[in-house]
Amino acid sequence: MIKRSIMIATGSYLPERVVTNEELCAWVNTSDNWIRQRTGIRQRHFADDKELTSHLAIKAARHALEMAKIDAKVIDLIVVATTTPDDTFPATATKVQKELGAFNGAAFDIQAVCAGFIYAIAVADNFLKAGQGSTALVIGAETFSRLLDWKDRTTCVLFGDGAGAVLLRVIDANSKDSWGVLSTHLHTDGCKRDILYVDGGPSATKTVGHVRMNGKEVFRHAVSKLSSVIDESLEANGLSPNDIDWLIPHQANQRIIDSIINRMKIPTEKVLVSIARHANTSAASLPLALDEAVRDGRVCAGHLLLLSAIGGGLAWGAGVVRFGIPVHSWCYSK
Ligand code: UT7
Numbered sequence: 001m002i003k004r005s006i007m008i009a010t011g012s013y014l015p016e017r018v019v020t021n022e023e024l025c026a027w028v029n030t031s032d033n034w035i036r037q038r039t040g041i042r043q044r045h046f047a048d049d050k051e052l053t054s055h056l057a058i059k060a061a062r063h064a065l066e067m068a069k070i071d072a073k074v075i076d077l078i079v080v081a082t083t084t085p086d087d088t089f090p091a092t093a094t095k096v097q098k099e100l101g102a103f104n105g106a107a108f109d110i111q112a113v114c115a116g117f118i119y120a121i122a123v124a125d126n127f128l129k130a131g132q133g134s135t136a137l138v139i140g141a142e143t144f145s146r147l148l149d150w151k152d153r154t155t156c157v158l159f160g161d162g163a164g165a166v167l168l169r170v171i172d173a174n175s176k177d178s179w180g181v182l183s184t185h186l187h188t189d190g191c192k193r194d195i196l197y198v199d200g201g202p203s204a205t206k207t208v209g210h211v212r213m214n215g216k217e218v219f220r221h222a223v224s225k226l227s228s229v230i231d232e233s234l235e236a237n238g239l240s241p242n243d244i245d246w247l248i249p250h251q252a253n254q255r256i257i258d259s260i261i262n263r264m265k266i267p268t269e270k271v272l273v274s275i276a277r278h279a280n281t282s283a284a285s286l287p288l289a290l291d292e293a294v295r296d297g298r299v300c301a302g303h304l305l306l307l308s309a310i311g312g313g314l315a316w317g318a319g320v321v322r323f324g325i326p327v328h329s330w331c332y333s334k
Contacts, residue, residue: 005128005136005168006180007323009070011063012164012291013056014278015047021157028153035157040254044160044279046145052086054095056163057141060287061096064137064165067294072100075167076133078107079124081116081140081283083312084147085109088202096139105133113196114250114311115186116140116283117164118319121307122184128170136168140283147198149210158252159211160279164287171326178304179326183236185229186317192221196312218314222252223259225316226308230264233306233318241266246299250309251275251285272298282311299323 020043021032035041047056057080065072078100080093093107112119117140124136141163148156173179195217200209226249234240247266249257251274261271274289281288286307293299301324310316 001172002175003129003131003170004173004177004180005125005170006325007166007321008169008325009064009068009167010165010287010291010294011060011065011067012162012288013059013063014045014162014288015051015056017046017048018043019046024157027150028156030153030157038255039158040275041158041279042276045162047143047161051143053082053084053141053143054086054092056143056161057082057092057096057139057165058099060141060163060165061100061137061139063291064167065100068167070135070167072102073104074135075100075102075137076105077124077127077136078102079110079120079136079138081110081112081120081138082142083111083113083116083282084143092141102137112311112315113313114252114280114282114285115309115313115315115317116311117286118184118307118309118317119186119315121166121181121319122186122317124168125181125184128168134170137165138168139163139165140285140287142282142284144280144282147208147211152210154215155211155213158280160281162278162281162284162288164284164291166287166290173326177326179322179324182320182322183233184317184319185233185236187225187229188313188315190313192314193312195221196314219253219256221314222256222310223263225314226250226256226310227260227263229316229318230260230306230308233320237320239320243304244270244306245303246270246272246293246305248272248286248289248305248307250311251278251289252280285309301325
């Protein structure tokens with residue numbers, strides 16, 4: 001027998017306020033046409049001033065707990081992927097823990113920007129497989145609007161706020177059972193940190209700072225690095241693109257997604273895309289797209305998912321997951 005982390009439930013939350021491209025034109029020298037053509041984005045959600053990353057994270061977590069029909073008390077580990085924590089310290093995950101009353105084990109944040117959710121899944125999966133707990137709550141949550149420079153039209157139109165969550169539960173599986181998180185693949189190249197960064201922080205400037213990006217360079221690396229990590233994860237599992245039910249790519253730019261799926265020969269019908277409605281929500285991008293597709297019935301138990309994301313660092317990664325609960329090994333009522 002081997003240990004596997006199965007993905008038993010998902011949840012998400014978007015702030016109520018929707019800002020369309022047209023509305024942005026009142027603040028920034030841009031156009032709906034430019035934003036749609038260059039990115040695929042039509043609108044984004046922005047948190048109000050009193051709505052913090054932890055609030056979004058807690059709401060997404062509650063949705064996942066409701067779906068799983070489990071009590072927060074069974075959670076042993078909370079990992080929050082975020083670039084926009086409520087405070088410099090302690091971790092946003094500590095607020096999530098307190099609000100949910102999930103005091104069994106540890107709660108901490110992970111910072112890998114837009115790749116944060118994949119990193120958080122990898123960490124939680126490895127904790128569970130190592131026997132350090134049986135249930136993990138993994139959240140990607142951002143109030144990325146706080147980092148935007150409204151004088152920089154090349155970045156401020158691209159991002160939005162939101163949160164998504166998944167619950168992982170460890171099972172003893174037969175080595176041939178291909179359920180749950182099958183593999184994760186993480187990469188970082190610190191030499192590329194200057195093409196996407198925030199120009200502030202408690203140590204460097206004592207301020208929060210704003211997003212700075214060389215869009216063309218990031219675009220180029222996003223296409224090549226995501227294509228290569230998708231290849232790597234397929235190969236590691238002896239799979240071909242045909243075996244995948246859904247590719248869940250980071251929702252940064254429709255043109256990046258199109259370039260990758262053209263290269264990889266993955267049909268558009270197998271790709272979850274939510275960028276038009278959410279824009280780029282950084283660490284929340286993958287779990288938001290996943291939760292929507294689970295709730296509207298596109299993603300079903302037994303489907304094979306390939307998640308991939310890239311962001312500042314550069315940090316990128318992918319994960320292969322067979323979604324849902326294998327009926328023979330565990331059920332919600334246990
Ligand atoms: O999650 C992290 C990962 N981030 C990404 O993956 C983002 C990757 N990069 C991109 O998505 C694209 O590079 C952008 C969407 C950021 C930019 O698209 P682009 O096709 O690379 O445009 P560009 O930067 O080459 O700019 C083309 C033109 C420029 O005008 P000129 O010099 O040709 O006259 C820009 O000044 O578009 C202009 N422009 C805009 N015009 C209207 C740039 N931003 C805007 C804007 N509205 N918001």
